Amino acid sequence: MSDGAGMDTEVSVVVVGGGFAGVACAKRLAGRDGVRVVLLDRDGFHQFQPLLYQVATAELTSQDIRFDLARIFRDKAGVEVRTADVTSVDLQAKTVTLDGGETLAADYLVLAAGAQPNFFHTPGARENAFPLYSVEDARQVRGRILTVFEDVARDPRLVEEGALNFVIVGGGPTGVETAGALAELIHDVLPGVYPTVPVGHAQVILVDLGHALLSAFSEQAGAYAAKQLHRRGVQLRLGTAVKQVDPDRVTLGDGQVIKTRLVVWGGGEKAADVAGACGLATGRGGRIDVQPDLTVPGHPRVYALGDMANIPSGDEPALPQLGSVAQQSGRWAADNILAQVGGQPPHPFHYRDKGIMAMIGTKAAIAEIGPHRHELHGRFAFLAWLGVHMELLGEIGAELKAYMAWAQEFYLRPHHRSAELLDPSRIDTPRIDWNQQGGAS
Ligand SMILES: Cc1cc2nc3c(=O)[nH]c(=O)nc-3n(C[C@H](O)[C@H](O)[C@H](O)COP(=O)(O)OP(=O)(O)OC[C@H]3O[C@@H](n4cnc5c(N)ncnc54)[C@H](O)[C@@H]3O)c2cc1C
Incomplete structure (x- = not known):
């Protein structure tokens, strides 16, 4: 390890999580003389979350958005990929413990374990709603949609049991994108496969406690999204809480009960459990409040990145949970580690803002580009969306020609x-028990 005048012995870096942040960090450190990286991920593959709803609505296969980490790093010197679940972290000792009990020590720790769904203690939501955070979640949503259609084709009376009601919780990008794509799947694609299913009775209902869609965007963007969803037949229940989710229904805060067999939960997220396993008091969203240089306060050789961290920026208390924030913070942390190894101080993270965007349906996207949030709709927004996703995909070694x-x-x-x-x-999805009713939360 460095004595400040240069690198004398090998420096070890343990990176927890093979998402955008962890991959970008490990890639930047790869091939550096005297730096050895162990990248730990519980699944052993990177899941490209921005395209999850396309898997859920049968636009892409799960293989299209799942990238084997060993493959990404096969020609990257100095990086060892291990499939392992980290159960606890000792910040002082800079060690992580794996689920099998093994403990790994490092000179630098990089915590990049991402996020998980937040059900906000809504009764029955964890048990009965379908989250959309992993490739497996997305497969299960698609499996449920197709199983419902298969069952209704066999027994159209199931429509009276709410079989064709689909509820999406959350009016942020995940909920809006999923609602638009689901409406198109139901009305434009599935009638060709299940001609006897009366899709005229189908309802896609989006519920959110807020009074506008896409609250991180401008008011006009929210209105544009609402118009585009209306055009696709999506019903909006804004300013309404979800009070309870049962296997066969969802109950709203205003007392309305909607019979349904698919509630997609895009209602919020919180940091991965690793954040709480560090012995720190966590901040908003269960995330770790980091210093401007991305280190954990009091631990100058421990970094927390991406969706696990509240990263301060200018007047903003924290940057949003976005792929580009995670990716850039990963690269920045690697550069800071290399600086520290060379005896230099780490630098405050500077985020290059690409903007925010959402795809509401075919040929209906919205983008707010750059720090000044220049608003684009339709074809131009789609192109901006493509460009940003290409950059994210490029870093994880995706075949860009296939994506184009x-x-x-x-x-x-x-x-x-x-x-x-x-x-x-093709999806190992449980059959629906149409006799199961209420109260199983
Ligand atoms: C449905 C959806 C759509 C999105 N769309 C967009 C979009 O269009 N554009 C955009 O910029 N962002 C989008 N995001 C947000 C973006 O995907 C995240 O901000 C980004 O993935 C965060 O990167 P990360 O590296 O911090 O975490 P992640 O990408 O979540 O990676 C974390 C990794 O850590 C691993 N891990 C977790 N716990 C452990 C453990 N205990 N031990 C070992 N490994 C562990 C996980 O398996 C995972 O591989 C979307 C998110 C979702 C859920």
Whole structure:
């Protein structure tokens, strides 16, 4: 390890989490003389979350957004990838303990374990709602949609049991994108596969406690999203809480009960459990409040990044939970570690703001570009969305040609789907017990 005058012995870095932040950090450190990185991820693969709803609504296969970490790093010197679940972290000793009991020590720790759904203690939500945070979640949503259609095709009376009611919780980008794509799947794609299902009775209902969609965007952007969703037949229940989720219904704060067999939860997130396993008092969203240089206060060789951290920026208490924030913070942390190894101080993180964007449906996207939030709609917003996603995908070694081909197909033939994507038997999804009613929360 460095004595400040240069690198004498090997420096070890343990990175927890192979998401945008962890991959970017480990890639930046790869091949550096005297630096050895161990990248730990409980799944062993990177899940490209921005395209989860496309998997849920049968636009992409799960393989399209799942990237094997060992493959990403196969030609990256000095990086060892291990599939392991980190159960506790000792910041003082700079060690992590794995679920098998093994403890790894490092000179530098990088905590980048991301986020998990936050059900805000809503009764029954954890047990009965479908979150959208992992590839497996997305497969299960698709499996449920297709199983409902298969069952209704066999027994149309199930419509009276609310089989064709689909509820989305959350009016942020995840809820809006999922609602738009789901409405298009139901009305434009599935009638070709299940011609006897009366899709005229289908309802997609988006519920949010807030009074506007896309609250991080401008008021006009929220109004544009609402108009586009209305156009696709999505009903909005804004200013309304979800009070309870049961296997066959959802109860709203105003007392309304909606019979349904699919509640997609896009209602919020909190930091991964690792944040709470560090022995620190955590901040907003259960995240770790980091210093401007991304280190954990009092621990100059421990970094927390991406969705696990509240990263201060200018007057803002924290940057948003975005792929580009995570990716850039990963690269920055690596540069700061290299600076520290060389005896230099770490530098405050500077975020290059790409803007925020959401895809509401085919040919209906919204983007607010750059720090001044220049607003784009439609085709231009779609192009901006493509550009930002290409950069994120490029870093994790995705085949960009294949992604461009998908984007072109999506734009020109939005209602085309391969048979594989619409085959529920390919998804190991439980059958629906139509006799199960209420109270199983
Ligand atoms: C549905 C959805 C849509 C989104 N769309 C967009 C979008 O369009 N644009 C955008 O910029 N952002 C989007 N985001 C946000 C973006 O995906 C996140 O901000 C980003 O993934 C955060 O990166 P990260 O590296 O911090 O965490 P993650 O990407 O979540 O990676 C964390 C990794 O840590 C691993 N891990 C967790 N716990 C442990 C443990 N105990 N031990 C070992 N490994 C562990 C996980 O398996 C995971 O691989 C979206 C998020 C969601 C959920």
